[in-house]
Amino acid sequence: MSEVKSGLLYSKEHEWVEVLSDTKIRVGMTPFAQEQLGDIVFVELPKTGASVKADDMLGSVESVKTVSDLISPVIGTVARINDTLEESPELVNTDPYGAGWVAEIDISGKEALDGLMTADQYQAYIVSEQ
Template sequence: MSDIPSDLKYVASHEWIRDEGDGVVAIGVTDHAQDLLGDVVFVELPDVGADFAVGDDIGVVESVKAASDIYAPLSGQIVAVNEELEDSPELVNSDPYGDGWFIKIRLSEASETAGLLDADGYAELCEAES
């Protein structure tokens, strides 16, 4: 069973969202997602300052197995990207909820967070998919 921390929010595309305060959220992929991907070898992330709407492509994760798009789970502006992933993409596998984070977004539509899944909702979704 994969690890699903109860203090985070989730979306069906297997990303997690952590509230960092001040209208900023951190985003990464879940433990379940990194397990499906296998060893991550490259992560391509957007530039700081770029604006995205929900569902936009914001990057690509390449694992040994396949390339997967990352979609913006919420609308907003990129305020930080995890530059560590450039040299150490394996952090996505070893610490998906910590050092393996991808980006931080300043939200432009705070109301969108109402549609996010909680840990139980995400766990159910993973169960239904397996």
């Protein structure tokens, strides 16, 4: 079973969210999602400064099997991207909760996180998806 890290929030589109401050989050793809895709060979990152809305495309990942959209879990502005993924997209597979993060997003406040799931809720969600 895929690792679900406690202390993070999760979206139904299988992105994880780490709260860095009241106005900044870090986003990445969950192990569940990347295991479904297989080996990641390319990551299309969002542009720094881009405005994003919850449930809009944030970027995409290409695996040996398919191309899949990364979906923004929140509304905000892309503050920073993990440009290491341009040269090492496999980090999404090998270290999804660490070096494989995708972007940091400035949010207006914690209310932007409403609707995301806790680790326990996400674990139950992925069990129901299988």
